[in-house]
Amino acid sequence: MSLLEAxxxxxxxxxxxxxxxxxxxxxxxxxxxxxTGPSGSGKSSLLYLLGLLDRPSSGRVLLQGQDTTGLTGDALAALRLARFGFVFQFHFLLPEFSALDNVAIPIRRTGLARAEARDKAQTILAGLGLGSDSAKMPDQLSGGMRQRVAIARALANDPAVLLADEPTGNLDTKNAAAVFDIFAELARDAGRAVVIVTHDAELAKRATRRVHLVDGRIVSDAAQG
Amino acid sequence: MSLLTDIARGMLARRKRQTLVSVAGVALGVGFFIGTAAVMRGFQTYFISQIIDVQPHITIKDELRRPLPQAAELANPGAAVALAGLRPQDRIRGIRAPGDRMAILEAIPGAAAAPLLTGQALMRYGARDVSATVTGIDPLRYPRVSNIAKDITQGSLDDLRTTANGIIIGVGLAERLGISLGDSMNAVSPRGVTLLMKVVGIFRTGIVSLDQTQAYTLLKVNQILQDRPSVVNQIVLRLEDVRQAEPLARMIEARFGERTESWEEQNANILTVFTIQNSITFSITGAILLVATFGIFNVISTVVFEKTRDIAILKSLGFTERDIQVLFLIQGLAAGAIGAAMGCALGALIIEGMAQIRFGSGATSGNDRFILAREWQIYAIASGVAIVSAAVAAIIPARRAARLDPVQTIRGAA
Known part of the structure; x- marks a missing residue:
């Protein structure tokens, strides 16, 4: 049985x-x-639907075989909190909070106390090489670092599915490659499903599977080495 | 919940100046409300306490609220024929069996009662004639229901009993007659009785109309003067708990039949004026608070607008619509609560500031300053109204924030 199914x-x-x-x-x-796919081909729409951030006009999205169609907004929010991690093209960090607190917020939402949540967040940040920058505010961090904090936030509740929408779109080549490596590693090591939307063909080649969309339709879907 | 509070604090802190302006609006509303309410309530409380202090709390009169049914009506109860042009039966004025009634009234715990007979008389001294209201009193009972003992400036109440035909007159009346303590004068009643009376006391209440027209003598002496032997035409009561006056007055009237008025009924016109006064104050300060509420609405709306992305990201992280709504309600409540706290401080300052003002008018009653009510209830009401209206003001933007579609926001940002 697949983890996530549209x-x-x-x-x-x-x-x-x-x-x-x-x-x-x-x-x-x-x-x-x-x-992958050209602009307006429906890549992001597919991603938001897979991430239960949007509801399909028709069809079903199944998470671990369970149909999510009839679920309430609150139930979908609970699933997003526990099972999904999102990374967007823009980091979307809350500007009033430090890197550490930004990662700790979704952990605290699950009911964990502030101190424990911060401990956990610190561990996740350290795993992404940001251990010493965790107290900094978002505007004190470089673009690459911010995106890594955003990835740390997506990983906060150890999600089964990690979804990313053009996560390297605002990064230079070096940082983009580094972020891509992180995603590859997260899929390989933790057994997560990682789905990313990208228009960068070079990077897309490094994924284990490539889905290409044109005009809202999947035109190719193939595993790649 | 503390997580949402933390996020709310962070969001408000980013808009410090605007938040401060709206908070200051609430503070002004609350502060002025407290100030004006303190003046109004202070004055009203003072006024009522003066009434309670000077006047009897309950007055039983020798009249009936409705005319007695006439003999013809009693003879034909429920008759279909209306009788007109009847000559009403005369009724001898006066409270019947005052001794029995006094015994019943004095058995009421927390109440003191005194029988009175009031009537007019002409005071004649030398070449002057001055009309006065003579009240016949029982010198043992009357001091328990009035301040007469305190008001006497010359002579004493006891001399009424020891002197034949003694009389105590107001200081204004004494001046108009040109009479002093120990002098005698003639008192002539409308029934034609003339008594030679000796001034055994002079009082000053501070109320000009009383000091110029009032005189006290023994109940028995006034009964002779008014030619109404054994008659009492008023019983006045004073209560320990003035709030019992109205229900007790109704009970007494139901039992005795005579018209019985509480101090509230006798001063109904002034109490109505107070009610009007209060509604004006409340509407004006309510308007100030309303304006302040718009300030809060404005801030929260701005924050919601500016934080659209943050709202979207919080939703994608798994925050529910309810979380988002609470997040902005907290901000409204916080603005309201801070405004209320500042307003309470401002109100206290306004009150103390007004306490320093002296009118210097030299009023006879010795009031040259604001009488201020320093009651915690005023602060509680003002704060409560401010916080509730702040929450109401935040509801609309908070609901809008909760309904924002994260996909649209994220798509728009890309």
């Missing part, structure tokens, strides 16, 4: 345009999937 999902906006039509995709733990 069963013929479509997404239409009320005004008419079709973002995604009848996409089916099953992702297993340990897979590192790169979604």
């Amino acid at each position: 069963d013929s999902i479509s997404r239409r906006l009320p005004e008419g345009p079709v973002l995604l039509s009848e996409a089916s995709l099953a992702v297993a733990g340990g897979e590192f999937v790169a979604i």
Whole structure:
């Protein structure tokens, strides 16, 4: 059984345009999937639907075989908290909080006390090579470091699925490669499913599987070495 | 919950100046409310305490609230025929069986009662005639229901009993007559009785109308003067707990039948004025608070607008709509609570500032300053209203924040 499965999902906006039509995709733990395609091909829409951040207009999204279609907003939020980690093109760190607190916030949301959550956050940051920068505010960090803090935040509650939307879009080549390596490692070592959206063909080659979208449809889906 | 409080604090801290302005608005509203309420309540409380101090708390009069049914009506109860042009039966004025009633009234715990007979008389001294209200009193009972003993400046109440036809008159009345303590004068009643009376005491209440027209003598002496032997036309009561006056007055009236008025009924016009006064104060300060509430609405709306991305990211992290709503409600509540606290401090300052003001008018009653009520209830009401309205002001932007679609925000940012 796959970890995360999209069963013929479509997404239409009320005004008419079709973002995604009848996409089916099953992702297993340990897979590192790169979604590619031109701008407006529906890559991000597919990612948000897989991450239960948006609801499909038709079709189903299954998490560990369980249909998520009829779940309430709160139930979806609870699943996002426990099972999913998101990384976006922009780091979206809360500017009022230090790197450490930004990572600790989703941990505290699960009910853990502040001190314990900060301890855990520190461990995660250290694992990403940011152990000594954890007290810094987001605006004191470089772009690459901010994106790594954002990854640390996505990993805060040890999610089964890690979803990233153009995570290297704002980074230079060196930092982009480093971030990509982190994702590859996270998929390989922890048995997570990692799905990233990217338009960088060079980086996409390094994923274990590549899904290509054109005009809201999956046109190719192939494993790659 | 402490997590949401932490995030709320961080968000408000980023908009320090704007937050401060809206908080200051709330503080002004709360502060002025406390100040004006203290003046109003202080004055009203003082005024009422003066009434309670000077006037009897309950007055039983020798009249009925409704005219007695006439003999013709009693003879034909429920008759379908209306009778007109009847000559009403005369009723001898006066409270019946005052001795029995006094015994019942004096058995009420926490109440003191005194029988009175009041009537008019003309005071004649030398070439002057001055009309006065003569009240016949029982010198043992009357001091328990009034301040007369305190008000006497010359002579004494006891001399009423030891002197034949003794009379105690107001200081204004003495001046108008040109009479002094120990002098005798003629008192002439409307019934034509003339008594030679000796001034055994002079009092000063500070209330000009009383000092110029009031005179006291023994109940028995006044009964002779008014030619109404054994008659009492008022019983006045003083209570330990003035709040019992109205219910007790109703009980007495139900039992005795005579018209019985509490101090509240006798001063209903002034108490109504106070009610109007209070509603004006409350509406004005309410308007100030309303403006302050708009300030809070504005800040929270701005924060929601600016924090759209943060809201989206919090939602993607697994925060529920309810979390987001609470997050902004906390900010509104915090602004309201800080404003209320500052307002309480401001209010206390305003009160102490007003306490320093002297009018220098030299009023006879000796009031040359604001009478201020320093009651914690005023602070509690003002703070409560401020915090509740702040929360209400935050609800609309908080709900909007909760409904924001994270996908749209993130897509828009990309």
